Amino acid sequence: MPRQGSGGVPGAAPDRRPEFGHGLVVGKFYPPHAGHHALITEAARRCAAVTVVVAPSRRESIPLPLRLEWLRELHATEPHVRFVGRYDDHPIDYTDPAVxxxxxxxxxxxxxxxxxxxxxxxxxxxxxxxxxxxxxDVCVDPSRVAVPVSGTAVRADPVQHWAMLGPPVRAWFVRRVVVVGAESTGTTTVARALAGHYRTRWVPEYGRELTAAKLARLRRTEPEATIFDVRWDRADFEAVVREQQAAEDAAARRSGPLLFCDTDARATAVWEERYLGSSSPRVRAAARRPDLYLLTDHRGVPFSDDGLRDGAHLRGWMTERFREVLADSGVPVIELTGPLPDRLGTAVRACDEVLAAGWSLADPISPRHST
Known part of the structure; x- marks a missing residue:
């Protein structure tokens, strides 16, 4: 039975005195943005219950289930609002009663x-x-004065309208740049510097954190232990991938249009190969497809022994192994060589090209124009 006070509409909030019983909002939400959220929130404020129908055509680039997931997350505090998805591939003609x-x-x-x-x-x-x-008919901000944004504008230039997108939507749009390289070749320096340049976020290397933790545990029983005494197993590398990707996904929700990652699963597979002689299927299978790889060359970069590094003699081998692995990734790879300013200049130019390429989103069905 409907809850008391709901006006007969399932899911209505019980202790409110709304203006309307059941409100309807219809749209493509391609993608959901601040204007959509303001509209839904206004309907939620004035209705006992609201149904939001998300009705894209199948030609559009963002999957319908994903849009529903985003909207439900972003309106979780409005439990009397339900989101229902239906594909609508019919033409648009506001003059045709049959349409x-x-x-x-x-x-x-x-x-x-x-x-x-x-x-x-x-x-x-x-x-x-x-x-x-x-x-x-309840018309809300038709001139887009209160919230100056539209789905068309966001699709044309997500960067310009980044502040109008919620965290899960940003995470979908964000361009991910992964910096990889052998020990002491400046991956952290480059990732941090690029994040500062673009005023965005970067994701530190979890493997380094795990290395420090393993060494600290070992020294509890062997105070004289060094990094050369630390041992690794398959589970360690699986943990590195799992934690690294979780940190990356969390950062993507708060990032600007570019997110910089100090290593990823492909790089972890190379480290696993180095320590255990081979990489495991589970680590290799976890590899994602970022938008760009930046490979830091070891040549011309002095090896800095900070107590957590043990591979000065392997840097040449690792650089070459990274080249081989990344060549098979299907992702553009830019090698960073020379002094740090040159490396950063090369990296910035490559990242600018990633942003300039934009986002290729299929156009929705357009309205027919009467003649």
Whole structure:
């Protein structure tokens, strides 16, 4: 049975005195942005229950389940709002009653038998949609003054509208740049410097943290132990991949359009090969596809022994092994050579090209224009 005070709409908030019983919001949410959230929040404030129908066409680039996941996360504090997804591949023609009916049939199938009391929209079609549902038309910020953004604008230039995107949406759009290299070749220095240049985030190397922890544990029983006494097993490298990717994903939600990562699963596989003689299928299978690799050459970089490094004699081999592994990744690779300013200059130019390439999102179905 519906909860008391819900106006007969399942899922309604029980202790509110809303203006409307059941509100409807319809859109593609391609992608969800601050304007969408303001619209949904306004409907939630004024209705006992709200149904948001996410209705993209199949030609669009962002999967429907992902949009629903994002919206549910970003509106988790509004439990009387439900999100329902339906594909809608019908043409758009605001002058054709048959086309209107086709779209409304999709929306009705999503809503079910619940009566709609108000339709909330920022679009001109909201009035006709409300009329077809026998509902009140509630127009919210149609001129985009309160929240100056649109899905078209975001798709055209996500960087310009980055502040209008929620954390999970940013994580999907973010371009990931991975810096790899042999010991003491400046991967951390480069990653940190690039993050500062682009005013974004970088992800430190978890393997270094684990190395320090293993050495500290060993010294509890063997105070004279050094890095050469530390032992590794397969589980250690699986842990490095797991923790590194978790940290990367968390940072991506708070990052700017570029995220810099000091190592990844492919690099971890090379380290595993170095210490154990081979890399494991599980570590190799965890490899992702970043947007760019930056490989720091060992030549011209003095080896700095900080107590956690033991591979000065292997730096040449590791650089060459990284070249081989990255060549098979299908990801662009830029090698950084020379003094640090030269390396950073090369890296910045490569990262600028990544941003300039933009985001290739398929266009949604466009409205037909009457002649």
């Amino acid at each position: 209107w009916e086709a779209h409304c049939a999709v929306f009705r199938a999503a809503i079910g038998d619940d009566r709609v009391d108000a339709v909330f929209s920022s679009e001109a079609y909201g009035a006709e949609l409300a009329r077809r549902f026998g509902a009140v």
